[in-house]
Amino acid sequence: MRWINTRPSKGARLALSLAPFMVVLIAYLIGSAARLAENANDRLLPSFAGFADAINRMAFVPDVRSGDYLLWVDTAASLTRLYSGIGIATLIALAIGMLIGMLPYMRALLAPFVSAISMVPPLALLPILFIIVGLGETSKIALIAIGVTPIMIRDLALTATALPREQIIKAETLGGSSWQIALRVVLPQILPRLIDTLRLQIGPAWLFLIAAEAISSEAGLGYRIFLVRRYLAMDVIFPYVAWITLLAVGTDVLLDRLRVTVFPWSELEKNA
Template identity: 55%
Template sequence: MKRLINLQPGKPLGFVLGLLPFVVVVLVYMAASAARLADNPNDPLLPSLAAMVDNFQRLATEENRRTGDIVLWLDTQASLYRLGLGVLISALLGLAVGMVNGMLPYARHSFSPFVAVLSMIPPLAVLPVLFIAFGVGELSKVVLIVFGTAPFIMRDLQQRVEELPREQFTKAQTLGASSWQIALRVVLPQVLPRLLDAVRLSLGAAWLFLIASEAIAATEGLGYRIFLVRRYLDMETILPYVLWITLLAFLFDLMLRLASRLLFPWYQSGRSR
């Protein structure tokens, strides 16, 4: 007797099943939009797909009459710069602190509780403090991303270092390795792939903090544009921008997954087993 838990779809069927929820959402939106526009052709809440495509194309190709910039690419460049810098700093801090706390008992007892408490503070609650301390420029936005994601990466990598077999440390010391050599040759190669996973998991939060900071104090950026046009109920701009942010987040995640597979194939094969 075949049980549902043992049934596996083939690749074509798996692709169709993965695509199905998106198709359903689009069809439901189209039906709801058609119903609202039939009652009121000027209804701004659920614009047609054609109207959103035309507006997105205009934002992506036409220059702003006042500044001469193409709005979509200006916003995208500004947001990706803030996001990339914040995530990069978080990854470096997470790697350094996570390795030190995981390897050295003195460091673990000294800093691990502090990192744990730091990770419990809601980052958006300290956003006004960051604006007061660092101003409303680029620095405060990057600091918010770091504050919101670095502690998570630190704790995750610390746990991975603590899970490494202690026999590896013993054998390395038997061969004369110092603490520095153990960190570089034993620990670092094994936690690097986990670092990519931790960054992937923190990207959603990083986007959230980016959009929140841009919504409050910015002159360009994806979050700034969404909150700028919301007062006019400009859903023809808001919905395409949300989809554009989703696409960018998906591409970031995809690039990290591909990098992990190319750089650390042993890690992926171990997980598949």
């Protein structure tokens, strides 16, 4: 039996998926115990009790100065920026991606420009955005949109271009206009890919958000991490990083469930 043909059982798959997390957890526990044994006030690798105290302080105890529950205020601020930027990027990418994928003239006009723009490092544009639109919410949302839109456009355009030409010809034979072909033939088939592309851009979108919040913000998960780093508050930084990861994973899972629910046939194609 070749290894390439073997498949783990459900129990083995679950154990294998948990194994890397357990290795990281055990390694941290060993490292933390060793450092705390040498110095009980060590701040680099806090104990789990220290994490619990910090989480309680940030999430369930109102801040002395503002009266806010900082974790939830930061989460609301970051998610509002993140989803606003991703929403704008999705609408733009869907419209331009379909145009490039369907219309040869638009492909000749926009494809080289989008390809060039997608190579520009988005973080290099952050100072320009701050100068043009200021330090407020607009610059942060714009950075997310600028960062993920070109990649999404290129992916959707390639998906639309790769659709079987026979489908377009059949629709034309039945008298379908370009608008009808776009809505009834192309759009339903690229929407599942749009969701998958969006899932792939969640990580980069968080990166752009945290970078923008770190430079100029009054609330947000990235802002809080960079604020407390000056105090070496690892008991706050680690839980915030874990919380960001959990939010990103949750968004990814929800998008995948959305794709399977709305477009069940896309799952059959993947398993074919």
